[in-house]
Amino acid sequence: MRERIISLAKTCDADIVGFAPASRFDKDDAIFKILPEVETVIGLGFRVLRGIYRGVEEGTTYYQYTTMGVENLEETVMPMALLRIANLIESEGAIAIPQRRSPLIRSDEDSTDPEVDYTDVYRGVTAENQLDFLDCAIRCGLGERSMIGSLLTPEFGPFIRYCFILTDMKLEATPVQEPTLCDGCGECVRACPGGAIGKDGVIDSWRCAVYYNGANGSKNPFMPPDAFSSFDDEKRMAIIGGSYPFDKDEAREILDNIYFYPPAKHFYRTSICGRACDRACYAHLEEKGLITKKYNRPFRVREEWSLPLDQFEKKGKES
Secondary structure, eight states: OOHHHHHHHHHHTTTTEEEGGGGGOTTSSSHHHHHHTTTEEEEEEEEEOGGGGGHHHHHHHHHHHHIIIIIIIIIIIHHHHHHHHHHHHTTTOEEEEEEOOOOOESOHHHHOOOOOOOGGGGSSSOTTTTHHHHHHHTTSSSSOOTTTTTTTTTBBBBEEEEEEEEESSOOOOOOOOOOSSSOOOOHHHOOOOTBBOTSSSSSSSHHHHHHHOOGGGGOOOOOOOTTTSSSSSHHHHHHHTOOOOHHHHHHHHHHHOOSSOOTTEEEEEESOOOHHHHHHHHHHHHHHHHHSSSSSOOOSSOOOOOOOOOOHHHHHHOE
């Protein structure tokens, strides 16, 4: 049955399949609240195509990462795989409960998810029945935790998204991976165009959202010269340069003034930063020879580009 699940998962475009016995989880883990009889957690990893990041890496095309690498995977490919595998398991008389991550639910009142509009997020929702997705992925043997809390896999580095199935079927476990990828180099920290990642790897979710959406003019070819004209000039230029120390309320105000690029269909915000942290991480891992999936050429083949900020300063003063 295990091999049948793996074969079907691969047919449904899953790139990595892992199995964690319930015994790997603490007794108060959410998996037991969702399915008290759970015996196995099945993890499914789906690569985000390396080529999808190329547009942002080169500053040429932006829509593909969000529409194909986020929206299409999360709303079409992954749900279909979950349903087909769950149907296979239930055809054998076992229980199967698909589990998808919801970016619209936050247990923390003071945080947000950069991939969606902050006004769509439900905050303060009790999360005791929500899986810890990263923890589950690690326990299923899909990969390891990076210093900033992303999943790193030997095959695809951080270019991965994942989901799970809980079942009362006993299946042979996948070994947990020994951490060998993240060396704490800090390339992810330095790559963020808004300084949203602390040296300790902690991410300010509001700051991340602002610059994920494209508030840094040096990395946003769609930003008009009079962007953020409602702010005073000093504050405006600090925002555009990625250095203004705003709080969550000011973050909301800034996000309300970002109209530089349309969102995707399902509520996902278009990533203008193109996950600069993940791209820097991937380039570092590839340079070190730690990415096992090989390609014809390196991911990062040119010097990083940036746009001059004086265009905003001059136009801002004229206006």
